[in-house]
Amino acid sequence: MLPRVLRRLLMPLLAVLMSGCSAVVLHPSGDVALQQRNLIVASTVLMLLIIVPVMVLTGWFAWHYRQSNTKAHYDPDWHHSTGLELVIWSAPLLIIIALGAMTWIATHTLDPYRPLGRLAAAKPVPEGTRPLKVQVVALDWKWLFVYPDYGFATVNELAAPVDVPIEFQITASSVMNSFFIPALAGQIYAMPAMETQLHAVINQPGSYEGFSANYSGAGFSDMRFRFLGKSQADFDLWVQSVKSGGGALTREGYLALARPSEREPVKHYAEVAPGLYDLILNLCVQPGKMCLRDMMKIDAKGGLGMAGVYNVGRLAYDRPPALNAGQAEPPTGLAYVLALCATPGPLWSPAPPAASAAAGN
Structure with missing residues (x-):
């Protein structure tokens, strides 16, 4: 009676606790994250092929060969079985080979530095498609996004059109951080004076969460931003709204923005100082x-x-x-x-032969 009462009490509590879990990693909206999800699921299933039988057989052996079971066969001199040895060694070996092959293929296919070869399953990238370039800077404790092809920048807000490849160039201002949009792709580190890259695509419109997955100080918990997946028409409207509002992000303005601050609101900069990202990268x-x-x-x-x-x-x-x-x-x-400084030409050159002969005469 008691276990049934406990189940009735615990099930609603469990439902309430699980209601806050969106499991976005298992239900992503980007093709790269989807392939990574499939790799996680396939690897888990392969490993469960060994784990589940071992756990079941452990319980069965403990029950079957219990002391009170006098019908269990007792053979204290048993020491070897060729068939059992083949099963014990061949099954894990085959699973390890399969896991290794999957990992090797996925490591090259999902390399974050590798340009996308497809937008979705059975949907290759059209020839001549230009990716959307976004330069990402991890600051203390906020995110700066520069759109070099459009000439503007945003703080804690990122947008991209659906089914368009995105090319991220990522760096940091002070300490190491981690750029992570679970619905889009896996996390990748942002480090000062270094540039990492990420290629991804969003396949469904929506508002998704992005954050830092690497502890970076007091304001780390609130170092979050919104990633907006939009149709091409809505993305064009968003670009116009950014360029029509906000001032210019100058070098002096960036130095002020780079000061540590927490819970920074969304900001738009209609203009960006020429080569600002390159200056940040080169300190x-x-x-x-x-x-x-x-x-x-x-x-x-x-x-x-x-x-x-x-x-x-x-x-x-x-x-x-x-x-x-x-x-x-x-x-x-x-x-x-x-x-x-560099001189426009050589500092010294020999006199031409004719001039030397004239000088000699």
């Missing part, structure tokens, strides 16, 4: 600061010796006072090399 948004790519070129040519050591210390990108205060100028201090 040189602050005016007068040497870009990472230029440092790397200098290092590739052998460096600047001891003078370069002082310059590196002077241009440290993650100096907290400079970053958090958003100051435009780099910290003052002793610098051995103030600037580098």
Whole structure:
């Protein structure tokens, strides 16, 4: 009687608890996430082919060979069975081979750096289709999205047309984060001074949740945004609304935006400073600061010796006072090399033979 009463009490409670679970990972709206879901399901089923029989047989053996069952066959001298050995070893081996083959194929097919080959099952990407390019910057604690082909940017709001490939370029301003839209595709890390990529597509219109899947500090819990899947017509209207409202995101404006803040509201910027994402990636948004790519070129040519050591210390990108205060100028201090430049032509060239002969005469 008691178990039945407990079931009646627990079932409504369980239903209430489960009502908050949308299980979006198992019901995605993007083809990449759908393929990843299918891989999870197939791998789970393959592993259950071993786990379920083992659990069932464990219970059956414990019950059948219990002490009170005098009818159970007792053979203390048994030590080997060729048929049983074949079953024990061949079944897991075949499952491991199948899992390995599936993983190898999916690793290459679902490589986030690989451009999409299809929009959905039996629906290849039309020839000549241009992907929607979105540059993603993980800030403390908000998301900046730059649309380079449209020349605008948004904060904590991302939109894309249905059945159009999306090419994400992802970086971070300070610490490592993780860009994740469960309905669209798997998560991928965002790291400062590095760029990761993600190719995906949304197949159904709707409003989906995006967030950071990697702890990054005090405001991590509220580092969320909305991803809007729209028809092409609705996406065009959204683009017009963004470009018609909001100001310009300048380099100084970005430095102010990059300061740590929590629960940042959605913002639209109708214009973006030229090459802002490239400046963020190369850690040189602050005016007068040497870009990472230029440092790397200098290092590739052998460096600047001891003078370069002082310059590196002077241009440290993650100096907290400079970053958090958003100051435009780099910290003052002793610098051995103030600037580098390239001449339009060679500094010296030998005189032509005719001129040399004339000079000799």
